[in-house]
Amino acid sequence: MGPRVTLIISLGAFWLAACDSSSGGTPPADTVEATDTAEPADATAPVDTAEPVDTAEPADTTEPADTTEPVDTVEAIDTAEPVDTVEAIDTVEAIDTVEPVDTAQPVDTVEPVDTAQPVDTVEPVDTTQPVDTIAPGDTTQPVDTIAPGDTTAPGDTTQPVDTTQPVDTTQPVDTTQPDTVCVPDCATADCGDDGCGGSCGPCTGTDVCQGGQCVPPGPSDVCAAGLLVADVPFEATGGWWSFSSHVMSLSSACPGVTTGGSGGEERVYRFVAPFTGEFHFELDAHSGSSTTMALYLVTDCDAIGATCLGGDRGFSSDVVVDLTVDEEVFVIVDVVGAASALTGFDFAISGCETDCSGVTCGLDPNCGELCGACAAGDHCGTAGLCVTGSDETGETCEAPFVVDALPFSASSSTVGADDDYVLDVCLADITASAGDGDAAGDQVYLITPSESGRYEAAFVFGVGFHALAYLSTGCDDLRYQCVDKVNPLCGVDYPSCAPSLSAIMLAGERWYLIVDGDADGDEGGYFLDIRQTCASSCGDRVCGPDACIGSCGACPTKTVCSDAGQCAPTAWLVVNELDYDQPGTDTAEFVEILNAGALAADLTDVVLEVINGDGDSVIDAVALSDAAATLAPGARLVIGQAAAIGAVPAGVPTITRSSSFLQNGGADGDAVRLVRAGAVLDAVSYEARVAVAAEGATHAGTDPGEGSLSRCPDGADSDDNAADFTLSATPTPGAANSCP
Template sequence: MCFFSHKEAKEMACKTVFKVLGLALALTMVSQGAMAKGFLGSVGVSGGVFACTPDSFETDNDFGTASLINIGDVQNRSICPAGDLDYAQFTLTDVTNVIVETSGDTGDTVLTLYDSTFKEVATDDDSGNGSFSLIKQPNLPAGIYYIKVEEYNNDNEIAAYTLSLQSCTPDCTGKVCGDDGCGGSCGGCAANEQCNDQGQCEKLCDADSYEPDNDFTQAVVIGLGESQDHTICPPGDVDTLKFTLTDATPVTIETTGPADGDTKLVLFDAQGNQLAENGDKSRDDYYSKISIHLDPGDYFVQVTGYDENSIVASYTITLSVCTPQCDGKICGDDGCGGECPPGCSGDQVCNAGQCVDPWPANCLGEAGPSAKTCPEGLTDVGCCDNGRLVFCYKEQLWCMDCALDGNVCGWYPGDFFNPPGYYCAPQEYLDPEDPSGQYPVHCPGAGPCTPNCEGKECGPDGCGGSCGDCQGGGLCVSYHCVAPYPQSCLGPQTPSAPSCPQDLSDIGCCDTGNRVVWCDQGKLYCADCPTNQQPEYQTCGWQASAGYYDCGGQGEDPSGQNPLQCGFCMPFCFGKECGDDGCGGSCGTCQEGYT
């Protein structure tokens, strides 16, 4: 998480951390050998194909087909196929405390209880064991009720689970608060107390002497140079203070306190318009600080805990005159929300309080933008400038020197977490440039671009042009033309053939080399399962939970609808001008007089 005092600075810092460090999780997944298709998240789940067994209560997919369940019953069920809904109906002859629960070895359910008019009475996701569900509903009147069970996202199967319906007798023996065991209460505690596991009320904190001060009409006056001791108690408490300035003044409003405290500060003008906000001073200090130049007038400050459920047992708030810190500085933040004079003129930018020439002369990293504007053609996708990552953010140019962290600048194709673009990362995870040539590695505004095709058969020339195309279905890999599938199997991030045979879909299949092969957006992908670093992913087979073939699967689709072995024929014309393509077609014909 990023912690900064000003919204713009926080957004930019998080952006730069993302561009430089945001690949960490994805690259860890790659290095550990995650499932080939599952990592990309580009393969759809087959509808109507499943490896589980529908339960004996089917069909019970709506109110009209709900199966019967009685108090005391425990039913063995399944969510099969993905998207299946299980409905059950029960009748109460008297007011009853009811417990409805799902359980099982694996799975994630959502329970919903309805009355006879199909109006929702209660719902629950994860109150049961693990990710299963539990509803405790006290004092249900006599009548007909319905239970609906569904998988959390309705996109996965649950091979087996149990649904139970029980009555419940409340028990508050020795308790003054908390759950009575049936969804009711044994009593409540005061606002500044909490109920412990033994059903007893414990004091959380003491309200401070300034209460009530929860809104502008109750605001406590604080003067310049004054400190006040407060508490955020009970949870959700708001402390409101008011101060008046007779002259334009730079001020600092700051909270301090014990190490476990976490506050949030918001500053308003006399009309209630928000002027500034701060949550954390830094990564290590969760108290708050606002420094700002203010005109004469009345102002309000509100202090809360980090969220509506938090308390702060004690803290001190101080209002002081802020002294600008501009010694030796001619630009940049003065420490009071203003700028040190005279500032930078022309194209120069501020670095550590001094004006310097903009990029490409200087690369300032996270210290600030390296140029006030972005050259035409530069976007957030970025580019590389002699090992430096350059990109545009909010119409300003930012530059990161990748080598400072032992990284290089290069192209990353994207994944679940990161969009395609240029990044700072270890060299083994990056391409020198965008293989499609759509986003040149050369930065606009960095000077003339000289096309570089030395040692290249194909691919981009670094200036938006091409070094050549591959013929006969060949693929351009690392600037050299290579044979397509089945000779090549290039993994989940690089197509192994520019097109797919008619019979290949995203469900995929396993070829004779124990490789998973599938089609995604019209291109054939292939992952060599035996080369995976994790033994459990070294065999191609059926992934029942996902509904497709992948590394780490087991055997064949039990439904028989999707054969294990790839049965298609892939035409092969790489390196050929004529002759048979291997599938009954032709790679071309020769001119008269040639064979």
């Protein structure tokens, strides 16, 4: 490569000598301006020589020509394209001449040609054709750059600029500084940036990179990797995920949680509320799982106890929370025991958008959320609007909300209501568990039906409101006047239970419906709907069955209901007096039967049964037809031992028993009853209530050995043994009872 460089320099010297001899020894002025590399040479337009060349002085480029210093070429000649003298020499990089050419001395290049990139000449320089140059010093004509081999001016010892190709000036060759090379540094790092835009390597498993080191993920890492859910309804079925890690645990500080702790892997869902409303999160472990699960919602996974919105644990978990639109929460599905003991789970999210337009204190119709509370001293009316404190409507039974037409609907709230009523137990519905409503606000509705029928009051209680509601015929003694009561857990802890009250109401009756709190401080909103579920078809009938209300009414004692639904006189057989114990040996036992009705009684198939209370078994049976075929109204019939039969007035039908036939009572009690074809006509228990032969809550009393148990007044029958019987000092078999 060296000889080719020398050849180019020799050609330049030859060219200078030729010019010197033709001009009398004075070389022409060098008109070359330092080549500007900011713009590429325009090969289609002539070189702009708007500034005339001063031939008196050497050409001044950046500074006046220094004739003492040789030409300094800072930029080495870029010979990326081979030197072609037939075609103009292509220099990719423009020639940068800081100092102008010194024409007083032969061209001396102090800086040798940079051979870091060797000059590549495809063909040797062709010297048979002279270099085509413009007349020396002629600056009136632009330099012709079209023809190959055309140089800009004589005396220029650099390689002629080839303008057939544009000069590439995008990246000037910098020969003063070597290129800087970035060296990656992973000496103290296992992961992360290597300092040069690369990576020191990935972490394995579930580890995450922190400060160049692979470490197990923390709670925030696990939550950040959770599945994004931004719409409802959402359902998922599965098991654990690749990012599972036991780094979180259910906190007992979570609302709804009594026992915290969970020892297995977590799966996280990042939920963003699509609207403002109530959202329901449900989790169910698959059948066959031998471990329970935990479900909890937090806003900060590094502070579970402080930011928990709600939680639950078990084979089925359920959490309900209120969220505003775009609010983000982390839903953590956790396993209490080992994940291997879980066969899978079902997870679902549902929600409803609240709408409180036109409601200030009741519930919104979409989600059952309380829309607000009334000002202090005010209370909520039936339309979900606040009522001023001076208006006491709805606060007491004396000033109730009046149900003036059916069906009736109300949206209200007990928040701010006075506490006026306490119900510790409803005797008509003692199976319903409840508190007493003490220290909880209550509201009262009055229902006065215009026709007989069955009526129902259905409730929807607001979220978290444990309500106690009851239906009563009065407000003076709620224990006994209460007819039906709502279990306060219905609709809240037991979602499948629909809270409602029901009763048969007759036209014109006054009924009170009271909405109360289950325990101290329980208050909230509710929807109430009252309607008639069926109407009575009794019409003019006063007795007999009815498909809606069960019966059109009951007839008084000693009457029966006719086919026309009217009460009519009838025969009425009762056990009127009995003496089952005497001093010493029982020899005068008897039972007196009385027809207390207005018609003669047919005694066919009528039997007196004697019952032992220990086992409730029938130990004796006597057919009344053995004494007579019928029994006239007011007539009596006596069954007894000979001593008792001897005291019966003449004309009274009797049946004599040869020995003792009545039981003497005791702790279990004993009884007698009249039966016709399996139907009980009358029954009397004594000394203790016998379930199979009792009328009323207790029994008729005890015979100490003197006297007898007698109906007083004679023949009275209210279907209550305790009320109807008394102990008479003198037995009167076959005659009117001797009442005290």
